[in-house]
Amino acid sequence: MGDRRVEVEFSENLKEKPKSDDLVFGRTFTDHMFVMDYSEPVGWHNAKIIPYQPITLDPSAMTFHYGQTVFEGLKAYYTPNGDIQLFRPETNLRRMNHSNDRLCIPPIDEAFVLKAIKQLVDLDRGWVPTAEGTSLYIRPFVISTEPYIGVAPSHHYKFMVILSPVGAYYKEGINPVKIAVENQYVRAVKGGTGEAKTGGNYAASLKAQEICERNGFTQVLWLDGVEKKYIEEVGSMNVFFKINGEVVTPALNGSILEGITRNSVIQLLNYWDIPVDERKISMDELYQSYLDGTLEEAFGTGTAAVVSPIGQLNWDGKDIFINDGKTGEVAKSLYDTLTGIQYGKKEDPFQWIEKVPEGSAIIN
Known part of the structure; x- marks a missing residue:
């Protein structure tokens, strides 16, 4: 990891948050996102939290042509006492590195990325929905960005994390x-x-x-x-x-x-x-x-x-x-x-829960 600091650029144009009844899985995204770049020989660097925005890629970026990309999915939950917590996030990041290895993508620093995810979730904690069965979906992903049309592992990557408030994945809910x-x-x-x-x-x-x-x-x-x-x-x-x-x-x-x-x-x-x-x-x-x-x-x-x-x-x-x-x-x-x-309503005998400390968003 070339640079272990996370710079934060706060959004000046905050979006209107949807009502819990209007949440459709994966359609609405929060005010900020995490981004980090990889290049050889520097490694992962330029870690930033920035306003949610489109990204610009060269038409020959390798992700478009050869599908060198991986992703993960986890959630943040609002508890009855007002805490926000994650469920086994370190396991998601360990699995992400397993996927990275299979796709010839350089490994991420799991501890650093977990800290950055907590920082991002804390910054957008007002987006964590509080209604029954709702949560904040967290999508980390990596794409290959080198502008090259050739079948080989890329030398450049972009890692991103975006957040989306969600309701039930299936409209059936817990029904079969x-x-x-x-x-x-x-x-x-x-x-x-x-x-x-x-x-x-x-x-x-x-x-x-x-x-x-x-x-x-x-x-x-x-x-x-x-x-x-x-x-x-x-x-x-x-x-x-x-x-x-x-x-x-x-x-x-x-x-x-x-x-x-x-x-x-x-x-x-x-x-x-x-x-x-x-x-x-x-x-x-x-x-x-x-x-x-x-x-x-x-x-x-x-x-x-x-x-x-x-x-x-x-x-x-x-x-x-x-x-x-x-x-x-x-x-x-x-x-x-x-x-x-x-959701913090039952005992956690397995130590699966990770809290998101309030105020961590401003810590670099």
Whole structure:
């Protein structure tokens, strides 16, 4: 890190903050953003908090042509006593460096970036919504900026953090969603970039997502890219199934994103002494458990939705209805506990919470 100071330029034109009822996920952004540049041999430098604004890039900037980019997603929460806190932010930044390594992007200083994120959130703390179920979404990301048309890692990058006040990710909220199992398209394979949080993975998912929404489903459930047999993950979530009293989730295999909410759920299940198994699970096995009456619950997990119950799966024209389309007991307990910890309403036995100190925005 060439320069460890964060300069702050305060916005002179503050925006009007939206009402909680008007929040649409990812549409509204706060007054400020964090930016930092990378060049060789200087390293990461020029760290600044500036007014939220467009950026200018050369048309030949490598990010446009070769997709060398990664991102993360985490949230800031307003607590009943007026504090603002983050949920496991150091884990997001550790995962970001894992993604950086896969995309040949130089690593960030995780401790420095966490300090900068806290500084940015504190500066825009008036944007953290206070209504039930709302939060401030934090999006750190890196793009390759070198003006060069050639297939090679860039020598120049820009790291940014933007903030967005958000409501529920799914309009269904904690109510069960309908998921289509994807048999035709492939999102990722082992050895590819599936376990990295990079834009290309999401671009690869758009076609199937578009078709599933047209058919009345909320999300796509992806199968493995080789045999199209084993369950991997939902488009924006890891996935869990409760079968005959045991919770099963696909094992991390190199093509599945290592979700932070996924990891938190596994820790909670172990804490509650609920059997949980990370392993390969096929659609054939899942469908048989449905026919046998042992498929008790299904739910997805992710930063945006936290825990989202699945009430229906459609696979090869066959409908699988889960728990009569109702939210299951385990999913509800997980949702209540995780959101309770995130919003400071429940005890945090895992030390997952990081406070955002008030007044840190003016500290360089």
